[in-house]
Each structure stands twice: as structure tokens, then as C-alpha cells.
Amino acid sequence: MSTVSSVQQVIRRHEPLAEPNLGRVAQVDHSLAPAVLVLGAFAALWLLASSLLGLVASLQLHLPGLVTAEALTYGRARDLQSVLLNYGWSANAALAVGLWVAHRLGRVESRHAWVAVLGALGWNLALAWGCLSLLGGGTTGLPSLELPRETGPFMVACFLAVGLWAAVAFGRRHTPHVFAAQWHVLAAVLSFPVLHLLAHAAIHAYPSDGVLQAIVAAWHAHGFLGLFLAPVALAAIYYLIPKETGRPIRGYYLATVAFWLFVTLHAWAGAAHLIGSPVPAWIQSSGVVAAIMLLVPAIIAAINFQGTLLQAPRGTRSPSLRFAAAAAHGFLLWILALALMSTRSGSARFRFTELEQAQGILALHGFVALALFAGLYYLLPRVTRREWPSKGLVAAHYWLCLLGTAGAVLALGALGWFRAAAPSDLAETARALNAAASVSLAILLLGHLAFVANLAALLALPTRARGAAPLSDR
Amino acid sequence: MNDRPSQPRQPGRDSGRRHDDQDRRFAEPFSDAKLTEVHSQLAREKEEPAEGFSGTPVFLVFLVCALGFWAGVYLTRNSGGFSPKVFDLTAVATAANAAPKAFQPDPEKGLQLYTVHCATCHQPTGLGMPGVFPPLAKSNWIDGNQERTVKIILAGLAGELTVNGNKYNGNMPNVGAALKDGQIAHIVTYINQAWGNAQPPLTDAQVAEVRKKVGARGQYSVKEILELHPVK
Amino acid sequence: MNKLSLISAGLFLSLGLSFAGLALTSQAQQSGLAPAQAEEGGPLLPALAPGLAVLGKDVYLAQGCVHCHTQQVRPASQGNDIAKGYGKRPSVARDYVLQDRVLLGASRLGPDLADVGTRRTSDEWLHLHLFDPRIGDAASSKPAFRHLYELRPAAAAKSALSLPAGHAAAAPAGQAWVPTERAIQLVAYLRSLRIDYSTPEAKLPE
Numbered sequence: 001m002s003t004v005s006s007v008q009q010v011i012r013r014h015e016p017l018a019e020p021n022l023g024r025v026a027q028v029d030h031s032l033a034p035a036v037l038v039l040g041a042f043a044a045l046w047l048l049a050s051s052l053l054g055l056v057a058s059l060q061l062h063l064p065g066l067v068t069a070e071a072l073t074y075g076r077a078r079d080l081q082s083v084l085l086n087y088g089w090s091a092n093a094a095l096a097v098g099l100w101v102a103h104r105l106g107r108v109e110s111r112h113a114w115v116a117v118l119g120a121l122g123w124n125l126a127l128a129w130g131c132l133s134l135l136g137g138g139t140t141g142l143p144s145l146e147l148p149r150e151t152g153p154f155m156v157a158c159f160l161a162v163g164l165w166a167a168v169a170f171g172r173r174h175t176p177h178v179f180a181a182q183w184h185v186l187a188a189v190l191s192f193p194v195l196h197l198l199a200h201a202a203i204h205a206y207p208s209d210g211v212l213q214a215i216v217a218a219w220h221a222h223g224f225l226g227l228f229l230a231p232v233a234l235a236a237i238y239y240l241i242p243k244e245t246g247r248p249i250r251g252y253y254l255a256t257v258a259f260w261l262f263v264t265l266h267a268w269a270g271a272a273h274l275i276g277s278p279v280p281a282w283i284q285s286s287g288v289v290a291a292i293m294l295l296v297p298a299i300i301a302a303i304n305f306q307g308t309l310l311q312a313p314r315g316t317r318s319p320s321l322r323f324a325a326a327a328a329h330g331f332l333l334w335i336l337a338l339a340l341m342s343t344r345s346g347s348a349r350f351r352f353t354e355l356e357q358a359q360g361i362l363a364l365h366g367f368v369a370l371a372l373f374a375g376l377y378y379l380l381p382r383v384t385r386r387e388w389p390s391k392g393l394v395a396a397h398y399w400l401c402l403l404g405t406a407g408a409v410l411a412l413g414a415l416g417w418f419r420a421a422a423p424s425d426l427a428e429t430a431r432a433l434n435a436a437a438s439v440s441l442a443i444l445l446l447g448h449l450a451f452v453a454n455l456a457a458l459l460a461l462p463t464r465a466r467g468a469a470p471l472s473d474r
Numbered sequence: 475m476n477d478r479p480s481q482p483r484q485p486g487r488d489s490g491r492r493h494d495d496q497d498r499r500f501a502e503p504f505s506d507a508k509l510t511e512v513h514s515q516l517a518r519e520k521e522e523p524a525e526g527f528s529g530t531p532v533f534l535v536f537l538v539c540a541l542g543f544w545a546g547v548y549l550t551r552n553s554g555g556f557s558p559k560v561f562d563l564t565a566v567a568t569a570a571n572a573a574p575k576a577f578q579p580d581p582e583k584g585l586q587l588y589t590v591h592c593a594t595c596h597q598p599t600g601l602g603m604p605g606v607f608p609p610l611a612k613s614n615w616i617d618g619n620q621e622r623t624v625k626i627i628l629a630g631l632a633g634e635l636t637v638n639g640n641k642y643n644g645n646m647p648n649v650g651a652a653l654k655d656g657q658i659a660h661i662v663t664y665i666n667q668a669w670g671n672a673q674p675p676l677t678d679a680q681v682a683e684v685r686k687k688v689g690a691r692g693q694y695s696v697k698e699i700l701e702l703h704p705v706k
Numbered sequence: 707m708n709k710l711s712l713i714s715a716g717l718f719l720s721l722g723l724s725f726a727g728l729a730l731t732s733q734a735q736q737s738g739l740a741p742a743q744a745e746e747g748g749p750l751l752p753a754l755a756p757g758l759a760v761l762g763k764d765v766y767l768a769q770g771c772v773h774c775h776t777q778q779v780r781p782a783s784q785g786n787d788i789a790k791g792y793g794k795r796p797s798v799a800r801d802y803v804l805q806d807r808v809l810l811g812a813s814r815l816g817p818d819l820a821d822v823g824t825r826r827t828s829d830e831w832l833h834l835h836l837f838d839p840r841i842g843d844a845a846s847s848k849p850a851f852r853h854l855y856e857l858r859p860a861a862a863a864k865s866a867l868s869l870p871a872g873h874a875a876a877a878p879a880g881q882a883w884v885p886t887e888r889a890i891q892l893v894a895y896l897r898s899l900r901i902d903y904s905t906p907e908a909k910l911p912e
Binding site: 025104105107175176177178179180233239242243246248251252253254255257278279280281282285288289292293295296300316344 | 504506507509510511512513514516517531537538541542545548549552553554556557558559560561562563668
Binding site for chain 1: 708736768776808840845853
């Protein structure tokens with residue numbers, strides 16, 4: 001087997017690559033089916049649960065007394081909602097998209113798919129167990145590290161069982177060239193285990209004293225978003241924009257610079273969430289500097305993404321491209337908001353207000369989720385060799401997502417703004433804007449329902465004949 | 475079997491037809507291989523200086539330099555010397571600018587310090603012990619000459635002395651050498667006002683002055699101190 | 707950018723540097739931090755919280771209070787916390803050295819609680835506020851933590867809540883609302899949150 005496969009590899013290496021190698025691409029896609037489908041199904045499930053809980057929590061802010069069950073009071077619902085959004089939906093979907101991008105671009109077939117499937121099952125099992133514990137009030141109280149300590153090393157092991165295959169695919173790739181999407185995926189799958197293990201060690205295994213816990217938690221929370229989720233989302237955008245517009249990335253030579261700046265600065269920018277907190281001033285200042293310097297990779301991303309989109313031929317339409325383009329805008333807005341909130345004066349006014357929640361929604365729903373949807377819309381038909389059953393549901397999903405996210409960000413952002421401007425009596429305004437946010441979150445939930453319905457129908461379909469062109473292709 | 479709503483299903487597809495479909499599917503503007511190849515060429519091309527500079531990199535280089543410079547300046551100015559005890563940058567500035575807080579002699583603190591440092595000999599009552607430790611309560615040595623008191627606390631006192639008409643064989647160590655000026659001021663203020671004594675309070679500046687005069691000498695002898703500051 | 711080893715090394719270096727810089731350096735800098743006397747002869751502060759309050763912290767955590775309440779007073783240059791009366795002085799790292807879980811919090815849908823123990827000195831008020839926050843402030847969006855209270859026969863009930871007349875959740879005749887263990891612990895915890903002392907880094911204003 002080994003001789004045969006190595007001979008095959010040698011042959012494959014010398015295949016003319018500019019020619020589309022149909023059989024191989026299709027095989028690569030199909031080899032990922034088990035892992036991607038398990039991850040995708042769990043992602044969809046948790047996404048619905050998280051959106052529902054987000055709505056339940058938001059409703060309580062303007063309809064207090066609506067929920068009387070202890071397990072669903074605002075605080076607990078928020079705990080669950082954020083854990084399910086981060087570790088449920090985003091992580092699963094990011095792993096699915098990341099695995100696919102790494103294998104597809106490296107032209108590597110997934111081997112030992114059962115390892116990844118087992119890893120995915122373990123991850124989600126641990127998550128479900130952790131959520132039960134959260135329902136009973138067993139949170140650690142630290143943002144992004146809410147899950148019980150026992151889950152930490154186990155979830156990292158499960159993550160490695162899935163994510164390391166992306167690194168393996170990178171190492172064993174059969175292509176002479178490497179594309180930006182590949183480094184980004186690599187960064188994501190290597191960062192999370194380090195982040196999570198170090199943070200768990202510093203908080204649970206060798207408990208750090210006092211405010212150090214807050215520093216580590218901020219480092220982890222920001223790293224989870226900036227070094228795990230964001231790189232996968234950027235990888236999806238980097239891949240899909242040229243793919244779907246047929247135009248090469250404009251200013252691609254800047255992508256390397258942007259990548260390294262992005263990775264280095266996000267590792268420090270977590271400290272910006274501690275401005276004004278009782279942590280030494282130099283830590284706060286390093287966060288300020290890192291968060292504001294992030295504008296540079298954001299500008300490069302704008303040149304690369306928006307610049308390429310501007311050159312796209314008119315009438316280029318595909319669900320993936322729509323989502324990817326929206327995600328690219330969301331990314332830019334998120335970094336701008338982050339920079340604004342990370343100046344000392346911005347933090348003094350807006351920190352702790354609803355503006356901070358708006359920023360979180362912008363990052364997770366307006367950027368990461370949209371990019372992951374773009375990836376899933378593109379890869380699922382190819383992996384399953386089926387077609388999205390309903391084009392209408394895709395469009396509905398897109399518009400509801402956009403409307404819901406924009407509504408929630410604007411409503412909460414406005415409320416935070418008012419709170420900073422006039423800290424006096426805001427009860428009426430707050431009720432109205434919180435209600436607007438709830439409506440927006442309901443719209444978002446509807447959008448996600450459309451996605452999940454479409455996905456369920458896709459999975460229920462029989463496999464189509466090979467080679468049927470996906471909807472997303474012109 | 476569900477049909478794609480967008481494209482009516484074409485009946486009678488054979489395998490050859492399917493293959494065409496697949497061809498079409500991957501004959502996109504960018505196959506993956508072409509995508510990576512084009513971009514790696516893009517990455518290479520611009521690295522050559524012969525390409526000349528377009529506006530973008532100049533602007534970006536300028537921006538990165540400016541931001542880097544700003545970051546350096548910001549970090550030096552706003553890091554509180556990388557001290558773990560600086561939390562509030564404006565507080566550092568105001569504390570440095572504000573006039574030093576005036577010292578307030580506090581008999582309460584004096585009592586606490588007296589209990590620790592003096593009361594073992596002079597007793598909490600200030601009455602001392604006959605023949606060994608002279609009293610401080612209504613003592614004729616506590617007579618408004620604060621310099622003498624401070625000198626004795628700072629350097630100590632040895633020799634036979636007479637207090638309130640009783641003889642004591644004094645050998646007081648330099649208790650005050652290890653105390654801060656302010657602490658001695660608190661103690662003396664307490665002694666000056668306790669047990670029926672009625673003398674003015676003392677400030678840390680006054681103690682500092684005396685400490686300068688005393689320098690690093692050993693115990694005073696009774697004769698020495700009485701020559702400097704005679705007791706009424 | 708096509709070597710696995712190069713990219714991984716760069717990534718691990720960047721992550722490791724930031725962890726060393728933010729976490730390990732602070733650990734080294736602050737490892738000696740302990741309760742201290744603000745001035746000569748003063749008591750060592752902060753002091754350990756009473757046992758009931760330590761139990762109450764678990765209740766605080768389990769109810770998800772962290773999502774709406776912070777526990778940090780920012781200096782006047784970094785927000786209007788002191789002007790709002792959240793505390794008399796900014797909180798500093800030393801205030802947290804005895805806490806085994808530091809709950810700085812990130813969102814203020816409700817007031818800051820770092821110094822709530824000096825503002826709210828009545829158990830009765832805190833219990834009523836937890837039972838129904840809209841007794842005091844009709845516009846409050848705080849959840850009612852009614853599940854922390856139980857009905858008992860009025861005759862046997864000590865420390866029964868005295869709800870305002872005509873309250874919607876008034877206890878039926880012969881019965882009374884009394885705080886459960888958890889409510890008592892939570893209130894003890896809230897009462898224990900106080901910044902009413904000076905530290906060498908941050909003095910209370912005169």
C-alpha cells in the first residue's frame with residue numbers, strides 16, 4: 001500500500017496542474033464528507049440553540065418577568081448562548097470550512113476520516129456536557145472560558161484530532177504553490193490548542209492570583225476570536241472572492257504582511273479589553289497599541305477584498321460570493337469598532353455599555369458567521385454531491401442575516417452611545433432599543449432557521465448524479 | 475427525488491454527458507491550481523523593485539512607519555514605567571504635580587507606636603519603673619524643649635539622671651534610629667499630650683532637623699545632654 | 707510562506723511571546739502582592755471574606771450575575787465610575803489578591819458591585835431587591851430571583867420578606883416568603899463587597 005501510494009504521489013506531483021484534474025478534486029471533496037457533515041450538522045444545531053437563547057435573554061431586558069425558570073434567567077441564558085455560539089456553531093463550522101479549504105487547495109484526500117469524525121463527536125459531546133453543567137449554574141464566570149475545567153484538555157485533544165488534519169494537508173500538499181487561505185487555516189488550527197491549553201493551565205491547573213485571571217481570560221477571549229475564528233473566516237473570503245469573481249486578489253503581495261501583523265497583533269490586542277481595569281497601566285497600553293495597529297492589516301484586507309470586489313465583472317452572483325462580500329465588509333467594520341473602543345478615551349466612554357455587545361455581534365454574526373456561511377454554501381454541495389434544495393431559502397437566509405445583524409448592532413450600538421452621552425434616565429429609550437434588538441435577533445433566528453431547513457433538506461436528498469453543476473457555479 | 479428549482483432536470487443524461495457537465499464545473503475562471511499559481515506569481519512579481527512603486531505600498535509603508543512611531547511614543551508615555559503598581563496614568567501626573575501633603579502629627583498613631591516601641595520600659599501609664607526607667611508622665615524633662623526629647627529617642631541616653639527629684643540609672647538604647655521622622659513625631663506628640671502633659675505637637679520636619687544634628691553618634695551621656703539642654 | 711515549519715514556528719513564537727508578555731510577566735511582577743497596611747500600624751487589607759460570603763460567591767456565579775454587573779471601579783480618567791458613586795477610589799490589583807475567582811466583568815447592564823457593601827447596608831433591602839427589583843425601580847430590567855425564596859408558614863417564618871401591600875406575588879394568608887440558604891449567602895456576599903479601605907497604591911480620599 002505504501003509503495004503504491006508513494007508511486008501515486010510521485011505521479012500526481014508531475015501532473016500538469018493548470019489543467020483541471022477532475023477526478024482528483026472530486027475525490028478530495030468527497031473524502032471530506034464524513035468529517036464536514038458531522039461538523040456541519042452540529043454547527044447548525046448549536047447555531048439554532050444559541051440564537052434561540054440569545055433571543056430569550058434579550059427579551060428579558062424589556063419584558064422582565066417573562067421567564068421565571070431559573071435555568072433560563074438572563075445570566076444563565078447568556079452564558080449558554082455565548083458558549084454555544086463560540087464553541088458550538090463557530091468552532092464546528094470553522095473546522096469544517098478550514099479542513100475543506102486546506103484539503104482542497106492542497107489537493108490532498110482526507111485519510112483516516114474516522115479520526116476527525118471521532119474528534120468532532122468528542123468535541124460536541126464535551127460541549128453538550130459542559131452546557132448541561134452551565135444550565136445548572138456551573139460556570140467559571142470568565143468570558144470565553146465559561147465551560148467547566150474538566151472539558152479543557154479533552155476538548156483540545158478532540159480539536160487536534162480534527163484540526164491537525166488541516167496541518168497535515170498543508171504538509172502533504174500536492175501543489176507547487178501556496179495560497180493565502182492555506183496559511184490562515186493553518187494559523188487557526190495551530191492557535192486554538194495553544195490558547196486553550198495555556199489559558200486553562202493558568203486559570204485552573206496553576207491558578208494565577210488576582211487580576212491575572214482577568215488578563216489571561218482577556219487574552220484567551222480575544223485570541224479565540226482573532227486567532228482561531230477570524231483566520232478561518234478570512235481564509236474563506238480569500239478563497240471565495242477570486243474564485244467567484246474570476247479576478248485575482250488585488251494587492252495580493254501585501255497578504256503576507258497583513259497575515260503576520262494580524263497574527264502578532266491579535267495575540268496582544270486582548271489587553272485592550274482591560275482599559276481602566278485594575279491591571280497595570282503598561283498592559284492596558286500594550287492592548288491599545290496592538291488594537292489600533294490592527295488597522296494596518298484591516299486596510300490591506302480592504303485593498304484585497306473590497307478592491308477585488310470592485311473589479312468584479314458586473315452581474316457576478318453566487319450565494320457564496322454574496323456572503324463572502326458581506327463578511328469582508330463586516331470584518332472592516334469590526335476592526336474599526338475595535339480600534340475605536342480601544343483608545344483610552346473611547347474606552348472611558350463606551351466600555352461596559354451595550355456598544356461592546358454590539359461589537360461582539362458584529363464580529364461573530366456580521367463577519368465570522370457570514371464568512372463561514374459563504375464557505376458552507378460553497379463546499380457542502382461539492383462534498384455531498386448534492387444541490388442546495390432551495391434557492392429561495394438561501395436568499396432568505398442572506399437577507400434575514402444581514403437585516404438581523406445590522407438591526408441588532410445598530411440598536412445596541414445606539415443604546416450604548418446614548419448611555420455614554422447621557423447616563424441619566426434612559427429607561428424608556430433602553431426599553432425601545434432593547435425591543436428593537438430582540439426583533440432583530442428574532443429575524444436573525446429566522447434566517448438561521450432558513451439555513452438549517454435548507455441544510456436538512458440537502459442532507460435528506462439522495463446523492464445526485466456526479467458532476468451536476470452546483471447552484472453557485474455560473 | 476427533489477429537483478433543483480433553478481434548472482430543470484435534463485432527461486436522458488448519459489455518462490458522457492455527465493462528464494461534460496463536470497468539465498464545465500471545473501472550467502471556472504479559476505480552478506484551484508490556477509488560483510494558487512496566479513496568486514503566487516502575483517506575490518513574486520511585486521517583490522521585484524524593477525516593478526516601480528505604485529501609490530499603495532508607499533502609503534502603506536508610510537502608515538506602518540507612522541503607526542510604529544506612534545506606538546513607541548505611546549508605550550513610553552503611557553506605561554507608568556512598566557510598574558505593576560501604576561494603574562491610573564493621570565494619578566501619577568497629579569501626584570507628581572501636587573504639593574506634598576502637609577504632615578499632621580497624630581496622637582492616635584503615636585499611641586500605637588508608643589505601645590510597640592516605648593511602653594515596655596516607660597510603661598503604658600508613662601510612669602516608668604522606680605530606679606530604672608524614668609517616668610514620662612508630668613516629667614520635668616518633658617518641658618517644651620522638644621529637641622532634647624528627640625535627641626534622646628534618636629541616640630539614646632546613658633548615666634545617672636534625676637527626674638522629678640528621683641534618681642534613675644538610665645541606659646536607654648537608640649530606639650528612634652530605626653524609626654521614621656514622622657513616626658517619632660507621632661510618638662513625641664502623643665507623649666507631649668498624654669498623662670497630664672501639656673506640650674505642643676511636633677512635626678516630622680522638626681525631627682528631621684534634629685536627626686541631622688545628631689548624625690551617627692552613640693548614646694548621649696546625661697552630662698552632655700544637660701549641657702546642651704538644661705532641665706529646669 | 708510555503709513551509710509548514712516556518713509558519714508554525716512564527717505562530718507559536720507570536721502566541722508564546724504574547725503569553726509571556728501579558729501573563730508570565732505580570733505573574734512575576736505581582737506574585738508578591740498581598741494584603742498590606744496602607745500606613746504604618748494599620749490593619750492588613752483587603753481582608754478575607756467571611757465564610758457565608760464565600761459560599762455566596764458561588765450563588766453569584768451560578769445566577770450569571772457577571773453578565774450584567776462588573777466588579778471594578780475605574781479611575782476618574784477612565785470613566786465616570788467614581789462620579790456615579792460606584793466607589794470612592796479606583797480599584798487596584800491588590801484588592802483582588804484574596805479572591806480565588808476574579809469577576810471583573812465586562813458589561814454593566816446593572817451597576818458596578820465592587821463597593822456595593824458600603825452602599826447597601828441593609829439585608830432587608832437586598833432581599834427585597836432580589837425578590838422583585840421592580841419594587842424600588844419600576845423601570846428596572848433586572849430579573850426577579852424569586853427562585854431564591856420560598857413560602858413558609860408565617861408562624862414559623864423568621865426573617866420573612868415584608869413585601870409592599872398589594873404586591874402581585876404577595877404570600878397567601880398564613881404564609882410568608884423567606885429567603886433560602888442561597889439567598890442568605892448571596893446577600894452576605896454582596897455585603898462583603900466593599901472598597902472602604904486604602905491600599906498603598908490607592909488611598910481613599912480624605
